[in-house]
Amino acid sequence: MQRFLRPAGMVGALLALAGCAADAELDTLTPKGPDARTIDALSDPVFLVAGVVFIIIFGGTGYLWWRFRDDHSDEEYPEQVHGNFRLEILWTIIPTVILVVIGVFTIITLTDLNRYEDNAMALSVDGDTTTWEPEVVVVGQQWWWEYRYYFGGTEGLDLSDARHLPPADIVTANQLVIPVGQEIELKMSSRDVIHSHWIPALNGKRDVVPGRTTYWKLEAEEPGVYFGQCTEFCGLSHSRMRMQAVALSPADFQAWVDQQVQPAAEPTDPAAIAGMAIFESQCARCHVIDGVNDETKGADLIANAAPNLTHLMSRTTYAGGIFNLYEPDGSLDRTQLEAWLRNAPAEKPAYAEGRRGMPAMGLGETEIDDVVAYLETLGTRPSMDVIVATEVE
Amino acid sequence: MSSDAHAVHDGGTGLSNNKLLMWVFLGSECLLFGGLISAYLINRNRFGDGPAPGDIFDIPFTSVSSFVLLMSSLTMVLSLSALQRGDIRNNRIWLWTTALLGALFIGGQVYEFTTFLREGLGYTTSPFSSAFFTLTGFHGVHVSLGIVMLMSLLISSYRGTLRKENSETVEIVGLYWHFVDVVWIFIFTVIYLVPSPTT
Amino acid sequence: MSTDTPTTEATVAEAHDDEAHDHPTDAKYVRIAILLAVITAAEVATYFVDIGPALIPTLMVMMVVKFFYVAAWFMHLKFDSVVFTRFFVTGLILATAVYCIALTASEFWSKG
Amino acid sequence: MSEQTAELTVGGDAAQPLGVYSRPKGGGGWRDWITTVDHKKIGILYGGAALLFFFVGGFEALLIRLQLATPNGTVVGADLYNQIYTMHGVTMVFLVIMPMAAAFANYLLPLQIGARDVAFPRLNALSFWVFLAGGLFLNCAWLFGDAPDGGWFAYSPNTGVSFSPGHGMDFYAIGLQIAGIGSLISAMNLIVTVLNMRAPGMTLFKMPVFSWMILVVQFLLLFAVPVITVALFLLLFDRNFGSNFFNPEMGGDPLLWQHLFWIFGHPEVYILILPSFGIVSEVIPTFARKPIFGYEFMVFSGIAIGFMGWGVWAHHMFVSGIGPISVGAFTLSTMFIAVPTGVKILNWLATMWGGKIRLNAAMLFATGVVSMFTIGGLSGVTHSLSPADTQQTDTYYIVAHFHYVIFGGALLGFFAGFYFWWPKVFGHKLGETLGKWNFWTMIVGFNVTFGPMHILGLNGMSRRIDTYSPGFGFELWNMVATIGVFIIALGVLFFVLNVILSARRARGLPPEPPDPWDARSLEWFTPNPTPVHNFDEDIEVSSLDEFWHRKWTTDENGKVVRKATAAEVCQAGDAENVHLPSPSYWPIVMSAGMPLIGFGLMYNLWLCVPGAALVLMAIYAWVFEPPDDPDGPFGHGHDDHDDHGDAEAGDESASDEGAPQEEAASVE
Numbered sequence A: 001m002q003r004f005l006r007p008a009g010m011v012g013a014l015l016a017l018a019g020c021a022a023d024a025e026l027d028t029l030t031p032k033g034p035d036a037r038t039i040d041a042l043s044d045p046v047f048l049v050a051g052v053v054f055i056i057i058f059g060g061t062g063y064l065w066w067r068f069r070d071d072h073s074d075e076e077y078p079e080q081v082h083g084n085f086r087l088e089i090l091w092t093i094i095p096t097v098i099l100v101v102i103g104v105f106t107i108i109t110l111t112d113l114n115r116y117e118d119n120a121m122a123l124s125v126d127g128d129t130t131t132w133e134p135e136v137v138v139v140g141q142q143w144w145w146e147y148r149y150y151f152g153g154t155e156g157l158d159l160s161d162a163r164h165l166p167p168a169d170i171v172t173a174n175q176l177v178i179p180v181g182q183e184i185e186l187k188m189s190s191r192d193v194i195h196s197h198w199i200p201a202l203n204g205k206r207d208v209v210p211g212r213t214t215y216w217k218l219e220a221e222e223p224g225v226y227f228g229q230c231t232e233f234c235g236l237s238h239s240r241m242r243m244q245a246v247a248l249s250p251a252d253f254q255a256w257v258d259q260q261v262q263p264a265a266e267p268t269d270p271a272a273i274a275g276m277a278i279f280e281s282q283c284a285r286c287h288v289i290d291g292v293n294d295e296t297k298g299a300d301l302i303a304n305a306a307p308n309l310t311h312l313m314s315r316t317t318y319a320g321g322i323f324n325l326y327e328p329d330g331s332l333d334r335t336q337l338e339a340w341l342r343n344a345p346a347e348k349p350a351y352a353e354g355r356r357g358m359p360a361m362g363l364g365e366t367e368i369d370d371v372v373a374y375l376e377t378l379g380t381r382p383s384m385d386v387i388v389a390t391e392v393e
Numbered sequence B: 001m002s003s004d005a006h007a008v009h010d011g012g013t014g015l016s017n018n019k020l021l022m023w024v025f026l027g028s029e030c031l032l033f034g035g036l037i038s039a040y041l042i043n044r045n046r047f048g049d050g051p052a053p054g055d056i057f058d059i060p061f062t063s064v065s066s067f068v069l070l071m072s073s074l075t076m077v078l079s080l081s082a083l084q085r086g087d088i089r090n091n092r093i094w095l096w097t098t099a100l101l102g103a104l105f106i107g108g109q110v111y112e113f114t115t116f117l118r119e120g121l122g123y124t125t126s127p128f129s130s131a132f133f134t135l136t137g138f139h140g141v142h143v144s145l146g147i148v149m150l151m152s153l154l155i156s157s158y159r160g161t162l163r164k165e166n167s168e169t170v171e172i173v174g175l176y177w178h179f180v181d182v183v184w185i186f187i188f189t190v191i192y193l194v195p196s197p198t199t
Numbered sequence C: 001m002s003t004d005t006p007t008t009e010a011t012v013a014e015a016h017d018d019e020a021h022d023h024p025t026d027a028k029y030v031r032i033a034i035l036l037a038v039i040t041a042a043e044v045a046t047y048f049v050d051i052g053p054a055l056i057p058t059l060m061v062m063m064v065v066k067f068f069y070v071a072a073w074f075m076h077l078k079f080d081s082v083v084f085t086r087f088f089v090t091g092l093i094l095a096t097a098v099y100c101i102a103l104t105a106s107e108f109w110s111k112g
Numbered sequence D: 001m002s003e004q005t006a007e008l009t010v011g012g013d014a015a016q017p018l019g020v021y022s023r024p025k026g027g028g029g030w031r032d033w034i035t036t037v038d039h040k041k042i043g044i045l046y047g048g049a050a051l052l053f054f055f056v057g058g059f060e061a062l063l064i065r066l067q068l069a070t071p072n073g074t075v076v077g078a079d080l081y082n083q084i085y086t087m088h089g090v091t092m093v094f095l096v097i098m099p100m101a102a103a104f105a106n107y108l109l110p111l112q113i114g115a116r117d118v119a120f121p122r123l124n125a126l127s128f129w130v131f132l133a134g135g136l137f138l139n140c141a142w143l144f145g146d147a148p149d150g151g152w153f154a155y156s157p158n159t160g161v162s163f164s165p166g167h168g169m170d171f172y173a174i175g176l177q178i179a180g181i182g183s184l185i186s187a188m189n190l191i192v193t194v195l196n197m198r199a200p201g202m203t204l205f206k207m208p209v210f211s212w213m214i215l216v217v218q219f220l221l222l223f224a225v226p227v228i229t230v231a232l233f234l235l236l237f238d239r240n241f242g243s244n245f246f247n248p249e250m251g252g253d254p255l256l257w258q259h260l261f262w263i264f265g266h267p268e269v270y271i272l273i274l275p276s277f278g279i280v281s282e283v284i285p286t287f288a289r290k291p292i293f294g295y296e297f298m299v300f301s302g303i304a305i306g307f308m309g310w311g312v313w314a315h316h317m318f319v320s321g322i323g324p325i326s327v328g329a330f331t332l333s334t335m336f337i338a339v340p341t342g343v344k345i346l347n348w349l350a351t352m353w354g355g356k357i358r359l360n361a362a363m364l365f366a367t368g369v370v371s372m373f374t375i376g377g378l379s380g381v382t383h384s385l386s387p388a389d390t391q392q393t394d395t396y397y398i399v400a401h402f403h404y405v406i407f408g409g410a411l412l413g414f415f416a417g418f419y420f421w422w423p424k425v426f427g428h429k430l431g432e433t434l435g436k437w438n439f440w441t442m443i444v445g446f447n448v449t450f451g452p453m454h455i456l457g458l459n460g461m462s463r464r465i466d467t468y469s470p471g472f473g474f475e476l477w478n479m480v481a482t483i484g485v486f487i488i489a490l491g492v493l494f495f496v497l498n499v500i501l502s503a504r505r506a507r508g509l510p511p512e513p514p515d516p517w518d519a520r521s522l523e524w525f526t527p528n529p530t531p532v533h534n535f536d537e538d539i540e541v542s543s544l545d546e547f548w549h550r551k552w553t554t555d556e557n558g559k560v561v562r563k564a565t566a567a568e569v570c571q572a573g574d575a576e577n578v579h580l581p582s583p584s585y586w587p588i589v590m591s592a593g594m595p596l597i598g599f600g601l602m603y604n605l606w607l608c609v610p611g612a613a614l615v616l617m618a619i620y621a622w623v624f625e626p627p628d629d630p631d632g633p634f635g636h637g638h639d640d641h642d643d644h645g646d647a648e649a650g651d652e653s654a655s656d657e658g659a660p661q662e663e664a665a666s667v668e
Ligand code: HEA
Pocket: A053, A057, A094, A095, A096, A098, A099, D153, D269, D270, D272, D273, D315, D316, D318, D334, D335, D337, D338, D339, D341, D342, D343, D345, D373, D374, D375, D376, D377, D378, D379, D380, D381, D383, D384, D385, D389, D392, D393, D394, D398, D401, D402, D405, D406, D409, D410
């Protein structure tokens, strides 16, 4: 009995501790959006049922060990019981009934999750007021995420080929910026292999599959930052393909949109001007900066795209959400960015020679300084709250 | 197994091990061809810029070769029936005929493939073409293996070892042969006759 | 398998056994083959004659009939042990069911 | 036997038109092992190979855990990590659990049904060698520095040439293809064996549950292997011949791979677990001293699991973008698999109820399965709720699930089997004390390793990540899990020690007397270890647990009383002149050709030529080798039953009394 209690106690203790991981940004058990909450409401009771069934079986095994152990107290041979029809029926029916009940709730939840609201919000885009049914086109690529906003709606647009998408109002990477309290519809695809888009606090995950469009949605109840991770194995840097959803109040969201729809400003500082020249000659073959090059020159990448850098500085993480762009005090994390420009594959594993991921650009140190100076002109720094909240290690 | 082991069989079905083995195998083959056929069906309208199935299939021609394969089943069963009567001569004749009809079918397939190739449908042209060639190719390999088996039967027949007593061997090869035919019956209807997408 | 299949070494036994069952005569086999030929001709005829929406059901029925005749008569399922039939039919049904479900999940029926 | 073969051999010196290959003489030593067609030796070979691969897969697991012990781990790089975890999964599933099940099946199935051997002994040897060839071929990938790195389910298009340009995925596709051939042959062989080779009187419903579960597994293999065969062929063609099945750029469909893989993959997981369920169903009755509770229900639930296993595969694809209706349907079908499985669990408990339980190592492991598998099964049910699964899939919660069912179900079951049947196979018991140490370290280590993975998964840790950042709350439990695996390793060490020490202790001692456990089924009629010829004479079976019923009976008060001792009931194992199949070289030769063909497909098509030549030569020789070697220790070729050595000859089975057809009718 003693021996049996040991593992039992252990498992119990583990389960008890499960709920209280400190800053578990990816925790599935603390939903922060209605969809995640719906899921949680389904799974919590089922965990409980499973726990009870487990205790019955586990306790039963232990009890039988003890109760019917052969203690050599007599030489009786146990009675040879071959079965009991009624009992069999009983323990066929009881689990069936439990499962039918669970099944009904599951199907209800499933239907809920697949119902898409017709919500809409007013938005001013480049001075014109429009109604926007919040939706974002999500594109997965080895090993980062692209988010595209079409404020005119995606009706009538050909989204079937993720490598050649129609121009969007906003194109950003790795940080999905959304208005709070709105259900955001996601239209998702991939430019290379299958990835999976997952922001656990807001909703479950959904794969992005090259050659098709998959649909999903999410909604945040509170302004804040919600972490995510690509969860379908997608090759070398799968573990380094992360993202964040940044939920902003309607006003903040409007402000963000106002910035993002602007093309990049002309640099004035001489270093930045030099940096822009380097960008045009070296980087523009993969990256787009609105106002500098509207298209890549037949990007040297299998997937035909690299992150749009127009508003790089308005993001706080980069390269699949694994590096901070800013120090905790709000200044640029220059060291990391320079290292990235010096030799990206050393910072994040990639098959650059296989045209996947950013290659080492072979820039000299002054060139790097110039490029950084130019990059610093791209977009506005977000608020300190966002910088702090999105910090990654 | 030896004499002492024979009695052991009494708990069993009393069926021939070999024949049972072949049937078990054929059950398994259903899932193999099922998979290939499904892969074809899923891909049949994914012909991209290449030729579409509805444009390229030559139904009259395939009908003839299907008919040839169908009749080879008749000759196969006739060869078995001859051997079961102890009629070695007719057994051989029908085995030859079967193998020949099989070879004719394969010849037809080779012709069909080369025609398609000429018309621009290569193996790598589109998912449709890959799936088509894979499915019919697998079937063709099965027929060819069947021909090899028939030839083996003929060799042992000429060596005098294929006699009435071991007609089961012919029967088992026959099972395989008919199965391959039956698969073609399916393929012919579902892939060729059911109208296919056109460009 | 090559020159000779392992099965060639097979047996005397089944032959006797088989004779116990009434095997069809050659004439019967030929009659069935003629039937099969006729059905095939009918099948091919659908290619030339438009029979409208009945086409696919008709083709399927004819296919199944042919399938059945070959399996039952040429493969002797009709008079051989039912165990054989079971193996084959299990494989057949399983394959049909599983792949039909897979096609359904791939939206084959709606999208062709 | 047929005159045909008779003529070939007896026809004698001059008249051998196509040449006759002499059969190996047995000789002893390693030659004995590579030419054997004895199901018992083949079983041991399977077991040995599986154990070796277990060390390989376990070593890979150790590396995985070391890398993940701390955040930003640097034990291995991303590239190597991806190869390691892929090979870990592939090795454990295809080269450990499946062959270990084959080991038990091969050794025990013929014994449990009272047969001399399997129906096709040479094919049996072929299955083993082909499996080994496939396994070695796969692991050769390490030598070429290019192991598969696409995960064990190898989702396309990541495994296509554009994204996996190396040869890793070719090793995967070809290696599994080869191993699959072995499984398929073995499945067909064992099905025929069960149907045709049972002892007189042993109807299907007098077969032990273990034999039943093995039969169900063979059916699953029979129908599932061709599906992955198709999938692997398509992958191979895509990679090497430019076809477009899974290539979305050309309009191909990556989900087709997923469907094919999981149509195979889900039956596969029941292929992994059912043998262990069979073992548990033998061990628990023996050590509870009661017949299995609800025998028919145990059998039917096994069959039901086998059937239902075909209709649930898309629960691995809940988030892949298949429509909500498909998701709903597969949600429901998946959930209800819990019902037949629950029937099994509860029947095991009911078997223990009212028994007299001897809690030795075998029984500990068997009851360990009951509770540990249940944890895995229940987490499986939580996955089956598709909305919940969108949070769980591809996290460590899934990793926890399948290690609980596979390690806690299949592997612990095999350990129960080791302790139970060791005397049958090797003539001596494994030590009890070390056995208990083995059990307790393993069960504790197992829970310490995989228990925390539930928490990690629910806290959002993705699987298949070579590293994670600090700050997500993953540090503690990853460290705990890593500590756990060393406890498991200790448990494995205790087992290895036990094997060595018990063998050393038994050296020079007479073998274990018959029936060391007061067992119930036919295999215990033979002395320990089982003599080459199995049974001296056929056993007339009149009931389930025939062996037990020969020893015990009930008196007029319903009390169980002994009617004979085991020694009286058991056979002496001294039968002479038993005619056994002769060994053969050709199975191993034929399987040696297959990896050559594989290498040829990858590196240089010319290599296929010698490969194919080997295979063809072996087939040819196979067909024309004489039924027996007249001088060998095995056959005594001059008896009038000059048959084939192999039961392959199909022989007279049908001729005598026309065996009962009704029971055959009860096959499924
Ligand atoms: C031995 C192998 C094995 C077994 C037996 C099972 C058994 C089950 N599995 Fe598991 N499974 C795997 C091996 C196995 N699985 C593997 C390897 C994977 C991952 C593959 C990969 O992604 O790499 C996987 C993944 C997997 C998934 C996909 C998860 C995902 O990737 O998102 C799902 C989803 O439904 C699932 C469900 C189940 C269910 C419902 C059972 C059921 O059969 C369990 C039934 C048993 C019980 C429920 C316990 C006993 C029952 C009772 C005591 C009765 C009372 C119970 C109730 C009323 C609930 N499994």
